[in-house]
Amino acid sequence: MAVRKFKIFRFNPENDSKPSYKTYEVECLPGWTILDALNEIKWFQDGTLTYRRSCRHGICGSCAMQVNGLNGLACELQLAPYKKDPIVVDPLPGFEVHKDLVVNMEPFYEALKRVKPWLINEDAPPQRERYQSPEEFLELDNSIACILCAACTSSCPSFWADSNYLGPAALLKAFRYEFDSRDKGFEERREVLDNKHGLWRCHKIINCFHACPKGLNPTGAISKLQQKVVTEKW
Amino acid sequence: MKRKQYGIGSGGAFAWYFQRITGLILIITLLLHYLYLHFLNGGNVTFQEVTQRLSTPLWKTIDLVFLVSVVYHAMQGILMVVNDYVHRPAVRSTLVATVWVLGMVLTITGVVTIVTFTAA
Structure with missing residues (x-):
């Protein structure tokens, strides 16, 4: 178990005038992916965090997002290679943000x-x-x-x-x-x-x-x- | 979803292809220019030598090809930047028109200079 920090893009157009980042601390198991950490946050810390995910093994294409400035699938990106905290998670750039990590496709x-x-x-x-x-x-x-x-x-x-x-x-x-x-x-x-x-x-x-x-x-x-x-x- | 973007034109195959061709021509003509002026010519860049060289049909041809390639290649490069980064239609149309006019003026003055040049 290691505690990792995640700095996540948050934006709810109904309440926020502009986007902001919120940092979460998550106890992560070895072998976890970005998606596992996001699930942990959504299920046990902050249910308002919004993102798309479905198959969690890299074939549905739902969970594409930007992690530390590079696009990828949250379910395929292992936490281990990210040595530094916080890990920054953003929605896919170039699209209009619906809410948090969900963009208009x-x-x-x-x-x-x-x-x-x-x-x-x-x-x-x-x-x-x-x-x-x-x-x-x-x-x-x-x-x-x-x-x-x-x-x-x-x-x-x-x-x-x-x-x-x-x-x-x-x-x-x-x-x-x-x-x-x-x-x-x-x-x-x-x-x-x-x-x-x-x-x-x-x-x-x-x-x-x-x-x-x-x-x-x-x-x-x-x-x-x-x-x-x-x-x-x- | 499909917005009309003024000043960007349609198609683009010719511009793309000709920019590649002029790129290849530039590699050859630039190298030739550089090698001749600085090495083959023995660094003999005097008024007399230059005027004499510019009077020969072969060098006139090389320089004409060089001129057209440089102007077209550079023009397309600038137009590409304009099309990518200028989003206001009026500004874009103006810039595109300016680039074309500038390209024409440079080409015409260059061609006139090269074609009519004779050693005094």
Whole structure:
């Protein structure tokens, strides 16, 4: 048992005129994650603390937040590597705060919808499934593993500057379909990709790559999409 | 959700691609410029030498490519910063227009100087 200090972003728009930080002391067990500590606070110290969480094993993407300035999943971030107290917990930057660590994710989903994240193929469906070879599947380069937690988009300075920017998550999703051998939706997605709020807003800051809790590479995906758009055009 | 942002334009593939190309050209022309003036030329940067060099068609061509690349590349860089950080539409439109006008003026004066230059 070790007592750790957590400095947590608090904001309740109904009562507070501006956000503040509140520090909590928590007795933590070895092997605990940030989420365990947040649960301990909410369940036994201060029930008003608000955050999203669901599966607690890194696949639902609900508990993305900023810990000591870096985005990640609270349920995946072990306490041990954080040597210094207090550990500072903030909501995802770049989004409007609803309450405490809960942000408005609507702009994130809206951007996702704009890239039409589904298989577009008007050909007559074959007798059985649309076949894809293992090599063609490898082209997608794990991009299918995105859990839509928004850690990447929220870490992107281009997104902070331009709320209409698609952001790394939506562009990674676009990559996932554009480089799918079965997809033929390039013409439908072209306008939203080849756009100042689309591909060309990315300045290769690579925060998204560092933020992704699944180890995906949205920056690399954006580069490949940029190449594709340019090659198709000229 | 989709707000119109004035002064930002649409598309952007050409600007992005041409900025990459001019970036590559700049590596070559800048290196060439630097190497020639400081090493290959033996550091002989005199009025006579410069005017003579600027009169040859080859150097005129190199300098024209250099000029267009520098102006376009820098212009796109500034426009990128403006589009990222200036959020007020009126200010942004003004800045974008200023950058374009400045780019044109610099290019035209540069081209006129290079093309019409002859050693006295």
